Amino acid sequence: xxxxxxxxxxxxxxxxxxxxxxxxxxxxxxxxxxxxxxxxxxxxxxxxxxxxxxxxxxxxxxxxxxxxxxxxxxxxxxxxxxxxxxxxxxxxxxxxxxxxxxxxxxxxxxxxxxxxxxxxxxxxxxxxxxxxxxxxxxxxxxxxxxxxxxxxxxxxxxxxxxxxxxxxxxxxxxxxxxxxxxxxxxxxxxxxxxxxxxxxxxxxxxxxxxxxxxxxxxxxxxxxxxxxxxxxxxxxxxxxxxxxxxxxxxxxxxxxxxxxxxxxxxxxxxxxxxxxxxxxxxxxxxxxxxxxxxxxxxxxxxxxxxxxxxxxxxxxxxxxxxxxxxxxxxxxxxxxxxxxxxxxxxxxxxxxxxxxxxxxxxxxxxxxxxxxxxxxxxxxxxxxxxxxxxxxxxxxxxxxxxxxxxxxxxxxxxxxxxxxxxxxxxxxxxxxxxxxxxxxxxx
Amino acid sequence: xxxxxxxxxxxxxxxxxxxxxxxxxxxxxxxxxxxxxxxxxxxxxxxxxxxxxxxxxxxxxxxxxxxxxxxxxxxxxxxxxxxxxxxxxxxxxxxxxxxxxxxxxxxxxxxxxxxxxxxxxxxxxxxxxxxxxxxxxxxxxxxxxxxxxxxxxxxxxxxxxxxxxxxxxxxxxxxxxxxxxxxxxxxxxxxxxxxxxxxxxxxxxxxxxxxxxxxxxxxxxxxxxxxxxxxxxxxxxxxxxxxxxxxxxxxxxxxxxxxxxxxxxxxxxxxxxxxxxxxxxxxxxxxxxxxxxxxxxxxxxxxxxxxxxxxxxxxxxxxxxxxxxxxxxxxxxxxxxxxxxxxxxxxxxxxxxxxxxxxxxxxxxxxxxxxxxxxxxxxxxxxxxxxxxxxxxxxxxxxxxxxxxxxxxxxxxxxxxxxxxxxxxxxxxxxxxxxxxxxxxxx
Numbered sequence: 001x002x003x004x005x006x007x008x009x010x011x012x013x014x015x016x017x018x019x020x021x022x023x024x025x026x027x028x029x030x031x032x033x034x035x036x037x038x039x040x041x042x043x044x045x046x047x048x049x050x051x052x053x054x055x056x057x058x059x060x061x062x063x064x065x066x067x068x069x070x071x072x073x074x075x076x077x078x079x080x081x082x083x084x085x086x087x088x089x090x091x092x093x094x095x096x097x098x099x100x101x102x103x104x105x106x107x108x109x110x111x112x113x114x115x116x117x118x119x120x121x122x123x124x125x126x127x128x129x130x131x132x133x134x135x136x137x138x139x140x141x142x143x144x145x146x147x148x149x150x151x152x153x154x155x156x157x158x159x160x161x162x163x164x165x166x167x168x169x170x171x172x173x174x175x176x177x178x179x180x181x182x183x184x185x186x187x188x189x190x191x192x193x194x195x196x197x198x199x200x201x202x203x204x205x206x207x208x209x210x211x212x213x214x215x216x217x218x219x220x221x222x223x224x225x226x227x228x229x230x231x232x233x234x235x236x237x238x239x240x241x242x243x244x245x246x247x248x249x250x251x252x253x254x255x256x257x258x259x260x261x262x263x264x265x266x267x268x269x270x271x272x273x274x275x276x277x278x279x280x281x282x283x284x285x286x287x288x289x290x291x292x293x294x295x296x297x298x299x300x301x302x303x304x305x306x307x308x309x310x311x312x313x314x315x316x317x318x319x320x321x322x323x324x325x326x327x328x329x330x331x332x333x334x335x336x337x338x339x340x341x342x343x344x345x346x347x348x349x350x351x352x353x354x355x356x357x358x359x360x361x362x363x364x365x366x367x368x369x370x371x372x373x374x375x376x377x378x379x380x381x382x383x384x385x386x387x388x389x390x391x392x393x394x395x396x397x398x399x400x401x402x403x404x405x406x407x408x409x410x411x412x413x414x415x416x417x418x419x420x421x422x423x424x425x426x427x428x429x430x431x432x433x434x435x436x437x438x439x440x441x442x443x
Numbered sequence: 444x445x446x447x448x449x450x451x452x453x454x455x456x457x458x459x460x461x462x463x464x465x466x467x468x469x470x471x472x473x474x475x476x477x478x479x480x481x482x483x484x485x486x487x488x489x490x491x492x493x494x495x496x497x498x499x500x501x502x503x504x505x506x507x508x509x510x511x512x513x514x515x516x517x518x519x520x521x522x523x524x525x526x527x528x529x530x531x532x533x534x535x536x537x538x539x540x541x542x543x544x545x546x547x548x549x550x551x552x553x554x555x556x557x558x559x560x561x562x563x564x565x566x567x568x569x570x571x572x573x574x575x576x577x578x579x580x581x582x583x584x585x586x587x588x589x590x591x592x593x594x595x596x597x598x599x600x601x602x603x604x605x606x607x608x609x610x611x612x613x614x615x616x617x618x619x620x621x622x623x624x625x626x627x628x629x630x631x632x633x634x635x636x637x638x639x640x641x642x643x644x645x646x647x648x649x650x651x652x653x654x655x656x657x658x659x660x661x662x663x664x665x666x667x668x669x670x671x672x673x674x675x676x677x678x679x680x681x682x683x684x685x686x687x688x689x690x691x692x693x694x695x696x697x698x699x700x701x702x703x704x705x706x707x708x709x710x711x712x713x714x715x716x717x718x719x720x721x722x723x724x725x726x727x728x729x730x731x732x733x734x735x736x737x738x739x740x741x742x743x744x745x746x747x748x749x750x751x752x753x754x755x756x757x758x759x760x761x762x763x764x765x766x767x768x769x770x771x772x773x774x775x776x777x778x779x780x781x782x783x784x785x786x787x788x789x790x791x792x793x794x795x796x797x798x799x800x801x802x803x804x805x806x807x808x809x810x811x812x813x814x815x816x817x818x819x820x821x822x823x824x825x826x827x828x829x830x831x832x833x834x835x836x837x838x839x840x841x842x843x844x845x846x847x848x849x850x851x852x853x854x855x856x857x858x859x860x861x862x863x864x865x866x867x868x869x870x871x872x873x874x875x876x877x878x879x880x881x882x883x884x885x886x
Binding site for chain 2: 057304
């Protein structure tokens with residue numbers, strides 16, 4: 001046997017699983033067809049946050065007159081990309097270093113799974129006891145006429161290699177990727193249209209906050225309930241909620257409508273799969289014994305930190321207690337635009353639909369001391385806590401405002417309204433809005 | 444009986460206690476000698492955060508070239524003060540509104556306590572069943588020759604009414620107030636010297652992080668272990684660690700060496716008190732039955748959110764279950780400079796001194812994805828978790844880096860290393876550094 005474990009794909013699922021197994025003394029091979037780090041490090045989370053940060057600094061300075069900050073500020077896209085590239089390279093190198101430290105062999109190439117115990121990469125075949133698939137997902141381009149082979153159209157894969165900033169952008173899809181890029185371009189003063197098929201953007205976010213998010217992104221034109229019919233050059237033609245055909249013109253069209261699992265090279269395994277991805281059990285084991293699938297490719301939760309948690313679960317199933325489980329209700333999410341948003345658990349509508357007797361409370365950030373001091377009384381911001389009236393358990397938390405992504409982790413655990421109300425929050429902090437909600441629910 | 448409860452002082456302790464009692468249907472009088480909101484709203488937390496935010500925006504724009512942000516940026520102190528004033532006024536108004544909603548009578552004036560049941564304000568006497576003292580604290584000016592009646596010298600009370608920015612500042616005291624103002628002025632390019640008597644700044648912060656904080660504030664000159672001998676105009680003369688007399692010259696000298704409890708008007712109560720403040724029991728009741736003291740004036744914890752928690756405890760003792768307690772180990776603190784810092788619980792040194800078998804782990808933020816993307820690989824940042832090896836309980840958490848003040852709340856509850864390690868943190872987020880520490884402690 002060449003290896004105890006072959007991991008295919010080095011994103012946040014694969015590289016963590018490989019390194020954990022390696023640390024446990026297992027002989028591990030990590031296969032990557034492209035660059036270490038997967039979409040997250042190379043064409044996703046990290047580059048997006050790098051660019052967004054610069055755009056936020058630019059916009060804050062440009063709009064800082066009320067704070068006493070003045071100046072002619074400009075933005076250089078090329079420099080921003082260079083800074084982004086530096087962060088990405090550093091991250092890749094640190095992943096390479098981690099695998100080396102963990103005694104993991106890393107090989108570049110396309111993995112072809114011969115069977116559950118044999119993988120071919122180029123000319124070389126490897127035998128393995130266990131196989132872990134962490135091949136991720138790719139942008140799915142829907143069958144919209146004009147969406148393919150159109151020089152105006154990009155997906156999130158292509159957007160980081162633009163030669164220059166466009167003068168206007170039409171974004172098809174109001175999910176996390178669509179909203180983050182809408183935020184990025186609009187912060188830079190670029191005209192942005194977002195076209196979303198559903199009645200509201202950000203489906204995982206409570207409707208009250210999603211609505212406020214749209215209002216907060218005042219310079220973006222949102223077209224919800226809009227079905228895209230075709231794309232002609234930079235013109236996106238859609239049918240609005242009243243059935244009327246409309247269109248927006250843009251230099252760049254970003255398609256951000258969803259992602260599909262990467263299943264290349266796995267045909268011989270005959271894994272059970274749905275349209276969403278490879279079917280796995282609670283240990284992340286597929287329909288084929290000894291073959292595991294984690295991260296985007298199993299379609300359970302398309303988030304980098306979900307992939308990492310699944311890496312823990314799979315390695316725990318293989319070499320540990322087998323007790324770790326994936327609990328979707330305790331997986332936080334964040335949208336790193338301006339304003340930031342984050343959440344964990346159910347929306348109020350979802351909780352009601354599930355049959356809970358729901359108690360919910362909101363806190364507007366304009367009544368929050370730090371928010372008043374920094375953002376002012378007219379800025380949008382809000383927290384919402386959704387709870388089960390009977391048990392007092394918190395079912396969902398939704399945040400819109402500064403640092404949302406950094407305070408959400410505290411509710412990514414089972415928590416009651418009373419525990420939240422009893423917690424002392426630092427004053428002044430945006431996080432006090434959570435406490436405010438809990439206090440309202442205690443009355 | 445005129446009132447069920449008279450509350451003296453309308454800071455975060457007093458106004459919360461008054462409103463809670465009022466909401467419970469009690470007849471409450473809130474006495475304030477100055478402006479509603481106390482030091483926190485008027486000359487402390489809120490104004491400091493308002494000014495710091497503007498200075499951070501200014502500095503980020505000025506130093507944003509690596510992110511692609513360029514421009515000649517200027518800072519207008521007058522506009523910054525006006526924005527600050529607006530936030531403070533809004534906050535005062537919202538406190539007034541809250542008390543009105545809670546049916547609390549508010550009266551302006553100096554309260555003279557005649558006995559435990561009688562308070563005189565000006566010409567009027569009021570009878571009350573219970574008395575709650577929330578008079579706060581004031582800056583203590585140590586007996587340094589030249590510290591008083593010196594036009595160059597201010598305390599935190601005076602610093603918000605400066606007519607213009609000084610060209611240089613000497614700050615006596617490296618606690619929270621000293622460090623926040625050092626950060627504010629240095630972000631604006633003003634020369635700053637900090638003179639601290641102790642061997643390290645920020646005594647509540649783990650030494651490793653305090654040292655890094657000094658390094659991070661590279662443009663500030665720190666003089667630790669320095670005993671100030673005298674102040675001559677703007678010259679601060681001190682003896683350094685080697686016993687050598689040294690001095691720094693500045694246009695403005697800020698004395699931020701500590702605070703003393705406000706005990707005016709309470710002599711007739713003959714309350715037991717120490718130099719730190721009024722002695723209280725676990726219900727916040729003083730040595731005189733029926734008289735309670737919360738917030739800075741009892742000296743237990745000089746933080747706005749501590750005062751608020753004590754307001755809950757006192758009103759719970761008076762009108763509720765009497766079960767609420769104050770647990771210093773679960774009170775977070777934050778320093779809102781650049782970089783931000785926050786913590787909760789013990790430092791490693793304190794934990795060792797208390798006899799714990801300590802396990803600790805640090806995580807440098809340069810290995811954190813969001814930090815790399817936004818701050819870069821050369822920026823300082825760090826998280827540290829101090830735990831009890833036997834029980835696995837977390838004893839202290841210390842953070843230095845962006846949004847520290849917003850992520851600390853999650854550890855302001857009893858928590859084990861395993862619970863922290865099992866929590867899924869959003870990726871990428873600075874908060875993942877906490878998870879990183881927990882993982883290191885699990886090995």
